[in-house]
Amino acid sequence: DQQVKQNSPSLSVQEGRISILNCDYTNSMFDYFLWYKKYPAEGPTFLISISSIKDKNEDGRFTVFLNKSAKHLSLHIVPSQPGDSAVYFCAASVAAGNKLTFGGGTRVLVKP
Amino acid sequence: GAVVSQHPSWVICKSGTSVKIECRSLDFQATTMFWYRQFPKQSLMLMATSNEGSKATYEQGVEKDKFLINHASLTLSTLTVTSAHPEDSSFYICSAGSLKWTGNLQPQHFGDGTRLSIL
Numbered sequence: 001d002q003q004v005k006q007n008s009p010s011l012s013v014q015e016g017r018i019s020i021l022n023c024d025y026t027n028s029m030f031d032y033f034l035w036y037k038k039y040p041a042e043g044p045t046f047l048i049s050i051s052s053i054k055d056k057n058e059d060g061r062f063t064v065f066l067n068k069s070a071k072h073l074s075l076h077i078v079p080s081q082p083g084d085s086a087v088y089f090c091a092a093s094v095a096a097g098n099k100l101t102f103g104g105g106t107r108v109l110v111k112p
Numbered sequence: 113g114a115v116v117s118q119h120p121s122w123v124i125c126k127s128g129t130s131v132k133i134e135c136r137s138l139d140f141q142a143t144t145m146f147w148y149r150q151f152p153k154q155s156l157m158l159m160a161t162s163n164e165g166s167k168a169t170y171e172q173g174v175e176k177d178k179f180l181i182n183h184a185s186l187t188l189s190t191l192t193v194t195s196a197h198p199e200d201s202s203f204y205i206c207s208a209g210s211l212k213w214t215g216n217l218q219p220q221h222f223g224d225g226t227r228l229s230i231l
Contacts, residue, residue, distance in 0.1 A: 104155045
């Protein structure tokens with residue numbers, strides 16, 4: 001049972017445009033959500049997070065939106081840059097346990 | 113930012129040997145370290161959670177006698193794959209978190225992973 005799902009395995013976007021990555025979850029106990037970026041043969045790099053008491057968090061070009069009622073979060077990257085090309089994972093945790101449950105990842109390709 | 117070092121980055125060995133992977137937090141004390149496994153084109157799957165000085169907690173389906181985890185200090189955790197077989201070939205990644213940051217273990221910071229190939 002996949003508790004965190006990223007339904008789009010890949011996304012292609014033109015440089016300068018917005019990249020929107022989506023993530024859905026089923027466990028209502030999740031209260032902390034994170035986005036990681038990963039290159040092949042490397043560990044994930046933390047990008048941005050959001051707690052369930054907020055619906056938006058922004059850090060530079062990255063903005064995460066959380067819709068608790070829909071159990072949905074999204075990551076917006078604007079403007080997209082070729083260096084953003086990577087696999088993006090969303091992850092969720094329950095505060096008490098703190099272990100992360102990852103989605104399946106979305107491969108983003110930013111075309112120059 | 114926090115740095116987590118994982119070693120070795122790549123190992124090839126014969127079936128039946130044991131392989132030890134180290135995970136070090138370089139600039140902070142990691143109260144908890146996590147070990148993940150990733151198969152090609154799949155997501156990261158948590159194998160176990162280890163807290164310094166106590167036994168690791170394994171996820172369902174992960175053999176604790178096969179994957180030995182030691183978290184002897186606040187900066188070092190090791191994963192030993194015992195009697196490795198070809199099906200154990202995978203990408204193993206550790207992460208570290210500290211309650212001292214925010215009272216929450218997040219965000220976890222990850223090592224660069226170890227690619228294990230068993231012949």
